[in-house]
Amino acid sequence: xxxxxxxxxxxxxxxxxxxxxxxxxxxxxxxxxxxxxxxxxxxxxxxxxxxxxxxxxxxxxxxxxxxxxxxxxxxxxxxxxxxxxxxxxxxxxxxxxxxxxxxxxxxxxxxxxxxxxxxxxxxxxxxxxxxx
Numbered sequence: 808x809x810x811x812x813x814x815x816x817x818x819x820x821x822x823x824x825x826x827x828x829x830x831x832x833x834x835x836x837x838x839x840x841x842x843x844x845x846x847x848x849x850x851x852x853x854x855x856x857x858x859x860x861x862x863x864x865x866x867x868x869x870x871x872x873x874x875x876x877x878x879x880x881x882x883x884x885x886x887x888x889x890x891x892x893x894x895x896x897x898x899x900x901x902x903x904x905x906x907x908x909x910x911x912x913x914x915x916x917x918x919x920x921x922x923x924x925x926x927x928x929x930x931x932x933x934x935x936x937x938x939x
Contacts, residue, residue, distance in 0.1 A: 810836040810929045812861035814852075814878065816844050816868040820891055823867050826921035834929045845877040856881040862935070863928040866913075867921060872900035875877070875913045885931050886909030888913045889924040 811831060815824050823885035824840050831838045839861075839902075843852045845868075862884060866875035869891030879886040897918035904915040916923040 808837065808860050809839045809864060810861065810913075810932055811863050812840040812859055813838060813840045813867065814867075815840070815871075816874045816891075818842055819893075820867045820869065823889055823891055823919055823921040824927045826919075827865055827867075827925035830874050830922050830925035830929070831924075834925075836929060836932055845874040845926045846871075849877075852877065853881060854856075855886045859937065860878050863887065863931050865889060865921070865924045865928055867891060867924070868904075869897065872903035875915075876907050876911060879907065879911045879913045882893045885928075886913045888915045888917065889921050890918045892918050908919075 813824050813827050845852055864878050864886045866878050867889040868874035871892050872890055875886050875888030888904035888906050890897050903911055907913050
């Protein structure tokens with residue numbers, strides 16, 4: 808069982824994912840990192856979410872940043888969006904993640920702040936008292 812899934816929209820988001828990984832390596836939780844685009848591979852994303860046993864998702868995305876919202880629309884588990892500074896200083900991605908419709912909540916951390924995404928995931932799991 809993987810406790811936390813880090814999903815990047817593209818390989819160009821790897822540096823942000825690495826910041827999350829550096830935090831998770833110091834935690835007691837298991838994690839995996841995958842690249843699945845909500846736009847280019849919607850069927851693969853759908854299958855991944857359906858088959859995943861992750862308890863928390865960290866979704867890293869820039870530009871339109873649809874990835875966190877798409878994931879949140881397919882699961883009841885917590886989704887943490889990490890906006891990436893790809894254009895417009897990352898404000899476009901931040902607003903896309905923060906302005907979700909009712910019933911599709913996504914938590915958001917600061918632009919390029921993969922580490923805080925991981926810290927949030929750890930806090931959520933600590934509240935659940937997850938034992939490995």
